[in-house]
Amino acid sequence: MAGTLAPDRAPGRRASKQVKAAVEEESLRTPALTAYLFLLPYLALFAVFVLAPVLWGIWISLHEWDFLLPGKPFVGLGNYTDLFDPSSTTSEPFLNGMKATLIFVVLSVPLLVALGLLLAVGLQGRYRGRNVFRALFFAPYVLGVAVVGLLWRYLLDPNVGVVNHFLGALGLQADYPWTTQLPWAWASLVIPTLWWTVGYNTVIFLAGLQDIPDELYEAAAIDGAGRWHQFLAVTLPGLRHVMVFVITITILASANVFGQPYIITQGQPGEETRTAIMEITELGLQQFDMGSASAMSTILTVVLLTVTALSFLLFGRRRA
């Protein structure tokens, strides 16, 4: 290798540059086998538990796939058309689950984004106690959904729950059937979710706020803008990209809701709060009709990937 450097012709800086380039090339030119050995442990896991399942899930959805039965006849798109055929047994749970999921997304996402932003703006800047507040609002996020579910089921218990007790003490109605009747059941899913995960959005917004230069606020203040106008003219435009990102991940997270309705409302009243993922797991992992359940999850996946793709398009356009 040293022979290619021609030291007498290119002394000093030039030579060291060449050495560097050669070394860099050398360091990149590791035998491919070494690279594959580094990759092997992860790729083995990835192939078996990510790549194969993605493809196999689609394959399963094309069969009448009962986990407990030996025969798994190919039915083409039959499982999919059944989901939209009112006379089939899988259609009602599917459409009900998608509807419940959509309602939960529509109710929860605006609140999760707005409160997340409000808290971030409140926590913006350097002052005493900022990190304490940030930790406090983020803390519920580190809890598991089972803890969150049990805790809120107790808080919202119509008879012994502290929420109704508190409302009664304020002289309001004290017997709201939070977990068992509409529209209260939706509140008993949205409020715990807000408490549990809004801190996550706050932290992302806070990171975005740090990237907005102070000079913009100073310029706006000199122009006589009050706090509200500064928020509209500086903060919101400065957060455009972060906003698209937060809205997207919040939609995805809310569309994947499972633990809250599983524990807090248990799908009640009737099947009103049974979400798509509850229907998929019930059908696939309890009744073992995995073909239909895989068709459902494939459709849900396509919907969620479309949401992701749309947000990428938005990202792209705004960056240009």
Next chain:
Amino acid sequence: MRHIGSRTGTYLWLSLLGILFAAPLAWMISTSLKSPDEMANPDLNLLPREPTLESYDKILGQTQTPVFQWFVNSLLAATLQTVLILVTASMAAYALARMQFPGRRLMTALVLATLFVPPISLVIPNYVIVAGLGWLDSLTAVVVPGAAGAFGVFFLRQFFLSLPKELEEAAIIDGAGRFRVFWQVILPLSKPALATLALLSFLTNWNDFLWPLYVLFSPERLTLQPGLATLQSAYQTDYAAMMAGGVIASVPVLLLFLATQRFVVEGVSRSGLKG
């Protein structure tokens, strides 16, 4: 600087919301320490009049709800999965970030693309795979498949790409092999990133609910989250018992979070891709 005029107002509403956020946790701890007599009393006391560990005794003593065993299972599963992720993801991320080999771009694209695959689409086929491997109702089922997610590779690859190449080059000129460079140069430089990934991985596994709920069945094999869900049917309206279970499941992660707050929060905001 820019909020001077309304600092007091900001403190005021942040404090009010802060109390609202802390109250459910305080109530959970307080309830878990109340006696059955006090629970039967319709007056709600913020603090237990005579704090007692009765509820903890009750749930820890039941063979039907072996909470202590669940705790051990959760600790084992989360620790093992975290180690598995750190080892496999750091090696793969290093190769993808710093080595040149045929298929590198394709592999990187393939692995990162799966970050966008919703987890639900993997649940049913993975159930069949895990059943085929004979892992149902075993800790392996909640340790291994979850370690295959692309997040760790994504996270560490970003970090490795940001490291200066000079140190590696120096080591290679000195004749070190790639594995020694990885072990003695890259990993020591990456301690903060590895610690953050370890924390996030541990929390994710500790809190996982849907997957263990379906792949574990025997009461003594459960982890805490699916186990807690069974407390509801085991204790009906005995909320003190359920809150004791909740405290056991959350105190370790809350303490871990308080001790490592900055790592967790900054890790989450830097990666923004978890959940």
